[in-house]
Amino acid sequence: MTIIVLDSNENSREVIKSYLEELGYEDDVKEFSDYSAGITFVKSLEMPPIVFVDISDESLIKQIENLRLLTDKIAVTSTDYSTDTIVKAMRMGAREFLPKPVLKNDLKHVVEMFSKPESEREVSASKIITVYSNKGGIGKTTIATNLAAELAKATHDKVALVDLNLQLGDISTFLNLTPSFDVAYVIKNLINKKEGTLLNAFEKYKDSRLYVLSDPNYIEQSESITPQQIESLFKVLKKSFPYIVVDMSSNIDPNSLKILDCSDLILFTTIVNIPAIRNAQRCLNLFKSRHYPNDKVKIVINRFMENDEISSDDIETALSEKIYWKIPNNYFSIMESINKGLTVSEVNANSNITNSFRNLASKISDDIVEASIIKYRI
Ligand SMILES: Nc1ncnc2c1ncn2[C@@H]1O[C@H](COP(=O)(O)OP(=O)(O)OP(=O)(O)O)[C@@H](O)[C@H]1O
Ligand SMILES: [Mg+2]
Incomplete structure (x- = not known):
């Protein structure tokens, strides 16, 4: 299962990457600061990956719609966790919302949940x-x-x-x-x-x-x-x-x-x-x-x-x-x-x-x- 991290902030990419490594996913993670490069990479994959996409900047919300055509395993991260933003992101097709700074346990929960076959999900x-x-x-x-x-x-x-x-x-x-x-x-x-x-x-x-x-x-x-x-x-x-x-x-x-x-x-x-x-x-x-x-x-x-x-x-x-x-x-x-x-x-x-x-x-x-x-x- 490939895990993609789309985040223009280097520091938060590093944090997410290091947690995922600690959780044993070091070989599966790919990170991108440039969203269109990330989406092009997702298109090239045979299996839909798990994507963590940062939408702290509100204009990035529309990227979820593009990603949704390629995978349904989308988790959004954001420093803005107003109900309005969360609802918008979910409506666009995100499945999970993780407030920033992201916690290791939340990441673990999301990756494990997305890794299960659809029929075994919650x-x-x-x-x-x-x-x-x-x-x-x-x-x-x-x-x-x-x-x-x-x-x-x-x-x-x-x-x-x-x-x-x-x-x-x-x-x-x-x-x-x-x-x-x-x-x-x-x-x-x-x-x-x-x-x-x-x-x-x-x-x-x-x-x-x-x-x-x-x-x-x-x-x-x-x-x-x-x-x-x-x-x-x-x-x-x-x-x-x-x-x-x-x-x-x-x-x-x-x-x-x-x-x-x-x-x-x-x-x-x-x-x-x-x-x-x-x-x-x-x-x-x-x-x-x-x-x-x-x-x-x-x-x-x-x-x-x-x-x-x-x-x-x-x-x-x-x-x-x-x-x-x-x-x-x-x-x-x-x-x-x-x-x-x-x-x-x-x-x-x-x-x-x-x-x-x-x-x-x-x-x-x-x-x-x-x-x-x-x-x-x-
Ligand atoms: N909002 C509405 N405005 C105008 N007419 C309506 C409206 N909603 C339903 N109707 C009319 O009511 C009729 C009955 O609707 P419907 O078959 O959906 O009811 P039902 O509760 O499913 O009935 P049943 O108990 O027989 O299953 C429809 O044929 C339609 O003409
Ligand atoms: Mg009826």
């Missing part, structure tokens, strides 16, 4: 984001599909979109896909297989980083799926996908509870009317009784309209929760996208609803990055 970094409502027809599939597509763009990472609405799944229709495999097939055949085989069971959405796993074709196949199998499916998916977006049914049954329990983030979706909000209250009580951590459940209002008779304040008071996100009502864009089997950004790149999904994806990925920053001594 699965805790992977997040299951589930769009849920205990009422049907609220917009779960619309949100899950468009959010997943935008997350793949915003994070430059692989995103799985999994249809766990096992009997009435719509994702393949929403994206006009004819998948060869489905959730039932993966559960039965692939759970113990290798990553490559698993990825083949997904339908890649066009030229994106979005991978779709559809619901089973036959109702009998979905009836035999158990909560234990769903848990094992998630374990396998977490090894391959940094983000897993889940669409599901509005039923509360053992499979649904397992999906909700396993989720890292639940986007609990409601619309603005009294019956929907009453149902939301009941469901939030259920989540409380299951002792979900405070930041696991976020309230999303779909089909939001300014000047609605029921105000956002009223909703927050009724639910005793802050609203996390509001998605505007835009019937025509949504219907056009569903009818054409495209994402809303593909049919209407500049509409208010496309912006809403794009900004929601950025907010979620930023929140996840911010939560992970506490891993380091900042």
